[in-house]
Amino acid sequence: ILPQEPMDAMGLSRQLVLPQTFGSIYLGETFCSYISVGNHTNHDVRDVIIKAELQTERQRIILSNNSKSPIESIRATGQFDFIIEHDIKELGGHTLVCMAVYTDPDGDRKYLPQYFKFTTSNPVSVRTKVFDLYDTTFLEACIENQTKSHLFMDQVRFDTAPPWSVTTLENVVNQMVPSGKKMELYYQQLCLSLKLINGNGGARHYLFQLKRPPLESSDVKLEGANALGKLEILWRTTLGETGRLQTQQINGSPTPKKPLDVKMTNLPQRILIERPFLVRMEVTNRSEQFTGPLRVVMSETDDNGTPRTVLMNGLLAW
Numbered sequence: 001i002l003p004q005e006p007m008d009a010m011g012l013s014r015q016l017v018l019p020q021t022f023g024s025i026y027l028g029e030t031f032c033s034y035i036s037v038g039n040h041t042n043h044d045v046r047d048v049i050i051k052a053e054l055q056t057e058r059q060r061i062i063l064s065n066n067s068k069s070p071i072e073s074i075r076a077t078g079q080f081d082f083i084i085e086h087d088i089k090e091l092g093g094h095t096l097v098c099m100a101v102y103t104d105p106d107g108d109r110k111y112l113p114q115y116f117k118f119t120t121s122n123p124v125s126v127r128t129k130v131f132d133l134y135d136t137t138f139l140e141a142c143i144e145n146q147t148k149s150h151l152f153m154d155q156v157r158f159d160t161a162p163p164w165s166v167t168t169l170e171n172v173v174n175q176m177v178p179s180g181k182k183m184e185l186y187y188q189q190l191c192l193s194l195k196l197i198n199g200n201g202g203a204r205h206y207l208f209q210l211k212r213p214p215l216e217s218s219d220v221k222l223e224g225a226n227a228l229g230k231l232e233i234l235w236r237t238t239l240g241e242t243g244r245l246q247t248q249q250i251n252g253s254p255t256p257k258k259p260l261d262v263k264m265t266n267l268p269q270r271i272l273i274e275r276p277f278l279v280r281m282e283v284t285n286r287s288e289q290f291t292g293p294l295r296v297v298m299s300e301t302d303d304n305g306t307p308r309t310v311l312m313n314g315l316l317a318w
Contacts, residue, residue: 026123028245038079045102137210153195160229
C-alpha cells in the first residue's frame with residue numbers, strides 16, 4: 001500500500017488543528033498562531049473575508065482583517081494561510097475568535113466562526129527590599145520562576161527615576177578551571193553565570209546600588225521624592241522564546257526634607273594632635289522662605305568627655 005501523500009506515512013492529518021482550550025500562555029510573552037483557512041468542499045468559494053480577533057476582559061484587539069480587500073476566491077480543497085502575533089499584556093482569560101465570511105456557488109453569503117480559549121498567568125513573581133546605608137540606597141530584588149520550565153535571564157536591569165544613578169552588584173566568577181575539590185564550587189559559580197532560574201519555584205537574587213547627586217539649592221523640590229525606578233526583566237524559555245516584563249514604580253523611604261544643610265567645604269590635609277586647625281563650613285538654606293536668626297553650636301567636649309576649645313567666626317550671607 002503506497003500512501004498518497006508523504007505525510008500520510010507519519011500518521012498525521014493534513015491539518016494541525018488548534019484545540020478549543022490549549023492551556024496557559026504567560027504574561028510578557030508573544031502569542032503566535034498559524035491560521036489556515038481551508039476549503040473542504042468540491043466547489044470554489046468567492047469574496048472570502050477572514051478576521052482574527054483577540055478578546056480579553058478589558059478590550060478587543062484586531063489581529064487580522066482583510067474586509068477592505070477580500071480574497072477573490074479559494075479553489076476546492078485549497079487553503080489560505082497566515083500567521084498572527086500579539087504581545088500578551090493582560091492576565092486572565094483570552095479568547096481568539098477566527099471568522100470567515102464567503103460566497104458559495106449559489107450566491108449565498110456564509111459565516112463561519114471559530115473560538116479558541118486560553119489563560120494568561122504570571123511567569124515570575126518579584127519581591128523587592130529597599131534599605132539605606134549612609135548616603136547610598138540598596139535595592140534587593142528576588143525573581144521567582146512560576147513556570148514549570150527553566151528560564152534564562154537575558155537581562156535584569158533597573159531603570160532609575162531622576163536623579164538616581166544605579167550600579168548592578170554581581171558576583172565575579174573565576175574563569176580559571178580548578179581541579180580537585182574546588183571543581184564542584186566552580187560548577188556552582190558557572191551555573192550562576194548562566195543566569196538560569198529553575199522551574200517550579202526556583203529563585204535568583206539581584207542587588208542594585210543607587211545613588212543620587214548632592215542636592216543644589218535649585219533641587220529643593222526633588223528632596224523628599226521616594227520614586228526609585230522600575231525593574232526591567234527579559235528572559236528566554238528552553239525553546240528560545242523571549243519574554244519581557246516591567247514592574248510598577250518601586251518606591252524607597254521618603255527622604256526627609258531638611259530646611260538647612262550643613263557641609264564641610266575645607267579641611268586641612270594634615271592635622272597635628274593638640275594643635276589648633278582651621279575648618280571652613282557652609283550652611284545653606286534649603287527652604288523656600290527666609291530662615292533666621294542662625295545660631296551654630298558645637299560640642300565643648302569630645303567623645304571621651306575631654307574639654308576642648310572651639311572658636312567660631314564667619315560672615316552671614318543672605
